Amino acid sequence: MRRRRGMSARLKLTLSYAGIVVVSGGLLLAAVAAYLLRYVPDVQIPVTEFFVPNRSDLIRAFLPVAVVVMIVLLVFGLAGGWLLAGRMLAPLDRISRAAQLAAQGSLSHRVALEGPRDEFRDLADVFDSMLDRLEAHVAEQQRFAANASHELRTPLAISQTLLEVARTDPERDIDALIARLREVNTRAIDLTEALLLLSRADRRAFTREILDLSLLSEEAVEQLLPLADRRGITIDVGGDPAMVRGSSALLQQLATNLVHNALVHNLSFGGHVAIRTHALPHAVALVVENTGEPITAHRVATLVEPFQRGAERTRSEDHVGVGLGLAIAQRITEAHDGTLVLTPRAEGGLIVTVWLPHPFPTAG
Incomplete structure (x- = not known):
């Protein structure tokens, strides 16, 4: 009415x-x-x-x-x-x-209210800031949707091509065709699951509980140890118990993504990865450092964007990436009110630091 x-x-x-x-x-x-x-x-x-x-x-x-x-x-x-x-x-x-x-x-129009600061000026500035964030968010979502559509289209197009070739080739190798289709399908499933994980982190639709980030890091290392062995990479994990409040599944995915990223963006053989957890009065930190090729500061700034793949990424069965590893890590960090910092190592490689709020902050 x-x-x-x-x-x-x-x-x-x-x-x-x-x-x-x-x-x-x-x-x-x-x-x-x-x-x-x-x-x-x-x-x-x-x-x-x-x-x-x-x-x-x-x-x-x-x-x-x-x-x-x-x-x-x-x-x-x-x-x-x-x-x-x-x-x-x-x-x-x-x-x-x-x-x-x-x-x-x-979303490009701004109030841009001039004059001395008063209640109206504060309201206009807050409104302009909201429009800035909203415009940036919409642009990011549009870019993300375009990239996701392109990435999802690629395995579907490959599958269609394989089927067309197999249909017209009387001497086709059925086993090879099935293996290739399975590989392409696995990539499409991995991408879809990554997109769903990103969406879940953005909505913050998860139950929070008290967790030890150091234990999650050790579980991630144990899960990825076969990959490290195949690539000849040594892993050093340790640090202080680091209690955080958050989703067990998402924080486990965060640690796994960071360790996996450190392994696949490493030297071709004989690299090193160090994982450390630190507990401070008001925050906890997870630091993942890896050797590798030198990375420019400009390149580092783009690594957390969705579908950005490292230039030296290994293309093998050990790693079928979808370009969302660090993007997911950043979204999970932000969903837990934390900050993800990327720092290039002078000797080559990358240092990834995740800061999360302490569930029981102490004074001082």
């Missing part, structure tokens, strides 16, 4: 200003009448050389003037209130126009 539109804020403010002016004027005139006229007797004063009015004479002379003054105050209050309300509400009109444009899908 559509509600009937009431008075505008400008009209309400105008009536309020006018009401205050009229009431203030009325009280002032009443005070004059109360405190001055009471000293004038309401009796007939003997006629003298000069006319001396009594109280009734003064009231008869005062009332018409008071009525005129009240009318003038009312007109002045309405006119001045209308102008003053319009001036005061002008910033809200600009914010309202920006909100309407945003509702229509235009």
